[in-house]
Amino acid sequence: MRAVIIAIGVAFIVSLLCTPIGIRVFTALKAGQPIRTIGPATHMGKKGTPTMGGVVFIIATVIAYVAGHAALTTLPDQQIAQDTPTITALVLLGLFVFCGAVGFLDDFIKVRKRNSAGLSARGKLIGQMLIGGIFGVVALYFPSAMFDPAGNRTNAETVGSETISFVRDIDWANIGKAGSVIIFIFVIMSMSNAVNLTDGLDGLATGASVMVLGAYSIIGFWQYRHWCADPTYNTGPDIYCYSVRDPLEISMIAGAAAGACVGFLWWNTSPARIFMGDTGALGLGGLIGGLAMSSRTMLLVLILGGLFLIITMSVVIQIISFKTTGKRVFRMSPLQHHFELAGWSEVNIVVRFWIVAGIGVAIGLGIFYTEFLAATS
Numbered sequence: 001m002r003a004v005i006i007a008i009g010v011a012f013i014v015s016l017l018c019t020p021i022g023i024r025v026f027t028a029l030k031a032g033q034p035i036r037t038i039g040p041a042t043h044m045g046k047k048g049t050p051t052m053g054g055v056v057f058i059i060a061t062v063i064a065y066v067a068g069h070a071a072l073t074t075l076p077d078q079q080i081a082q083d084t085p086t087i088t089a090l091v092l093l094g095l096f097v098f099c100g101a102v103g104f105l106d107d108f109i110k111v112r113k114r115n116s117a118g119l120s121a122r123g124k125l126i127g128q129m130l131i132g133g134i135f136g137v138v139a140l141y142f143p144s145a146m147f148d149p150a151g152n153r154t155n156a157e158t159v160g161s162e163t164i165s166f167v168r169d170i171d172w173a174n175i176g177k178a179g180s181v182i183i184f185i186f187v188i189m190s191m192s193n194a195v196n197l198t199d200g201l202d203g204l205a206t207g208a209s210v211m212v213l214g215a216y217s218i219i220g221f222w223q224y225r226h227w228c229a230d231p232t233y234n235t236g237p238d239i240y241c242y243s244v245r246d247p248l249e250i251s252m253i254a255g256a257a258a259g260a261c262v263g264f265l266w267w268n269t270s271p272a273r274i275f276m277g278d279t280g281a282l283g284l285g286g287l288i289g290g291l292a293m294s295s296r297t298m299l300l301v302l303i304l305g306g307l308f309l310i311i312t313m314s315v316v317i318q319i320i321s322f323k324t325t326g327k328r329v330f331r332m333s334p335l336q337h338h339f340e341l342a343g344w345s346e347v348n349i350v351v352r353f354w355i356v357a358g359i360g361v362a363i364g365l366g367i368f369y370t371e372f373l374a375a376t377s
Helices: 001-026 041-045 054-072 087-113 121-141 175-200 204-227 245-266 278-295 306-325 336-339 346-376
Strands: 152-153 162-166 169-174
Touching: 001 054, 001 245, 001 306, 041 152, 054 087, 054 245, 054 278, 087 121, 087 162, 087 175, 087 245, 087 278, 121 278, 169 346, 175 278, 175 306, 204 278, 204 306, 204 346, 245 278, 306 336, 306 346, 336 346
Parallel strands: none
Antiparallel strands: 162 169
């Protein structure tokens, strides 16, 4: 628990103190956010606000992970709390950094060309697909090699799983390694684009991401406390444990990212002094997708990230309706812009959508814990 708290605290402080530096740097570089002319008229006042702020909380998360991981070297149970970086950390931080890099390229092109077009949709998808594929292979083809004090191998888990998962792996839903890599790619692409679609109002995507990341920090720590690889816990025939690789790493990285986003939110809330840009949105989505796969909660993320799902579906519904009937279901999509055009203030939309995000997280955590209680009763 100490390592997780240290990571959260370091991430929050670094992000809170360094975001103003990022504001000055990106302002000096004239990295102002171009505004779509077809968007709500109220957004024109945001023109010129520095973007690419996701760089700050991505770096803050990496620094916090290093600090939190350093704390693990003082723990007595080194066979479960590894004192060297893990493949799980490589996958999660790699997704965060490289999905963020795709977003950074998109933001850079927007700023350079002084329009909102940015990287082509095909270019984004190809970049996300390659990143998902590379880290999907790492997640599925590199099992752990952990040993107990007697030298016996205690856990040989991969970061990802060969089966579809909800609260844990579903035994009958085995799809093999190749199928799992394909699903891994799909989840990373879906989540990164879902968070990106949710962005657009001051603090909306940041606040919603904090809740989902906080939930995954709790899930990862709960799995660590009931971990099949822990010899002090896995001692009886009826023990109920989680077959997950490096759950403490999951908790620490998710917590660090949540803390970094809270620090960033101080400056990103309305009226925002800096935007996360696609750098932050694609990075956060990639990380959340990676957390879902590594914690074996692939389908549960649809509930935990319920707001992201709702907003993504609003875009899908709008496109299908317009192409098939020529009519729009919403005044504008994504959904948050529909309510803007309906006369809701930006702050009202953000707070109410945060409430929806919180409800999804509460339901998801409730399902996760209820399954544990049912299995141990």
